Amino acid sequence: MSTENIPQSEPLRNDQVQNNAGGFSWAVDDMQRLRRFLCLGCEGGTYYQGEKELGIENAKSILKLIENGRGVEVVETIKTYSIEGRTSKQNPIMFALALCAKSTDLPTKRAAYGSLSDICRIPTHLFMFIKYAHALGQNWGRAQRRAVSKWYTEQNPSKLAMAITKYQNREGYSHRDILRLSHPSTNDALLCFLFDYITHGLQKAIENLNKPKESTNGDHTTEDKTDKDQQQVQQQQQGNLNDEDDETNNKKLVTIEQLNDFLETVEKAKTSTNEDELITAIRQHHLVREHMPTNMLNSKSIWSVLLEKMPLTAMIRNLGKMSEIDLLSENSDAEKRVVERLKNREQLQRARIHPFNILVALETYKQGKGFKGKLQWQVSKQVKDALEEAFYLSFKYVKPTNQRYLLGLDVSGSMSGGTINGSPSVTPAVGSCAMCMVTVRTEPYAKVS
Structure with a gap:
């Protein structure tokens, strides 16, 4: 019988399955549904404004993959799609990662939290992940605290300083909120200084430089630090940075004085009305649009300098x-x-x-x-x-x-x-x-x- 004479209410082949409209289509496995979700935000082949049922079903398909022992494969797929830039939006990526992180399957959970820094490359992604993770389960377990702490403590200090001032808050969270929830611990004097800045402000961070670090709600460090200790940490870190390949790691040698200078410039820029002062700050400290006060974002001169980099x-x-x-x-x-x-x-x-x-x-x-x-x-x-x-x-x-x-x-x-x-x-x-x-x-x- 010719396929042209077969009505759509009957399958063309035995391996077709009936769809929601009553017709027949090719079977789509759970992994393909995951890929669809990562790209489209829904697991159906088409997107409709009211496709709410498929959104819920998508979560079930991911859970099914995890139940079938393929959770690590799911995380690897999420990581691949994120790193290779295959998706136009990050929301589905972060939701799927949060779902894996909140799984009761230990290999899946470990893989998800282990990939957090690779997938959440900027604070916007991190805040989005935390928002979805909170919606799936409000408790901050040890694995989540450790992974989020690692996101902060493994950052290059100069890059972290730029990130925390550029992306100050997103998705209802600020860096201060996240530090108080994750309790990061580090012996790096530069990171301790940045954590103090996040939680207490610049003035307090400067005052704390020469004081022993006590265990606070930020838990920035686990041991007391004197000036000598800080110098040793800085020298050790600077030596490590000098041993790195700058082209590969794009790391810059930085000191507390340089971080302080950068943060002071950022704080001053927030309320500045001096165009020349802001232009100098942009060129010397590589400030970006997010650092500029709103009332100065109508200046052609400032935008011209911002455009350069x-x-x-x-x-x-x-x-x-x-x-x-x-x-x-x-x-x-x-x-x-x-x-x-x-x-x-x-x-x-x-x-x-x-x-x-x-x-x-x-x-x-x-x-x-x-x-x-x-x-x-x-x-x-x-x-x-x-x-x-x-x-x-x-x-x-x-x-x-x-x-x-x-x-x-x-x-x-x-x-x-x-x-x-x-x-x-x-x-x-x-x-x-x-x-x-x-x-x-x-x-x-x-x-x-």
Whole structure:
């Protein structure tokens, strides 16, 4: 019997299963459902605004994998998708990791907490993980305290100083909250100084420098420290840093005096109204937009200096603001710098920006206004064209799965109306075509119908 004559209420082959709509489709295993969730935020093959049942079912599929002894494999998959930048959003990654961390299966729990620092690369990710972990179980067990403490104590002090001042609070948590919950312990004088700054403020941290460290609610250190002890720790750490390969580890030699100077500059910048003073601070201490007081973020001079070393992701996110203050005027140096970076293949590869995120930035920018607040700007044609070129260039850096895909697109008129949940600048038609294009351009076995 020809397959053309088989109604959709009957299976084409015996290995097909009935779906929720009453038709038949190919069976999808739990691991594939996990991969779908990490990429889409739901485990179904399509995303609907009301797909709440599949979200719950997704959690059940992860739990099922853990019950079947594949929890460590789940964690490795989460880690791979995170490190390789395969997802456009981090929320599903952090939720899945938190679910594994709260598992009663010890190998899964150990693997999840052991991967925490690799997956939560910035405080935003860490706070998001803690939020989901709290929702799944409010208690802070020993494993979670140890893993979160390790996230802080294994950081390079100069990088940690930048991180805690740039990402001060997210998801309802601050670094002070996290330190009081995790009780990190370290013999590193530099980290102790930073922990004192987080929990008590800069002035108190400076006062505590020459005092013996007592066990407090932060538990920053387990032994008393004199000035001599601190100097020995600093000398030992500096020796270790000098032995490291700077290109591989990107570590800088730093002292308490340098950390103090940086933190004093950050604190002063919060209330500064002196444009020249802020520009000097940006250049000398590499301050970023998050360090600037809100009332000074309308200054072209400050944005021009910030742009010099601004990460590519942050630059794309702030294109609207820079255009609003006329920094990206036609043929300006800033416009040329932005266009050049957007077309730079190496920078796109290092930034690991997903093509869909660039598409969202393009669709938002060319509309000349934001969807939140009152931000409006004059669109730069050169910047708009560079964003479009960056969208196509970024396909090259999406890792193929080498699986076979048959993609079906809804071409009805309804796809051109409304917006995508979470991406209000993109219509369903544009979003589905973009994701289809990503698959077709990166996968060797893909067909569209």
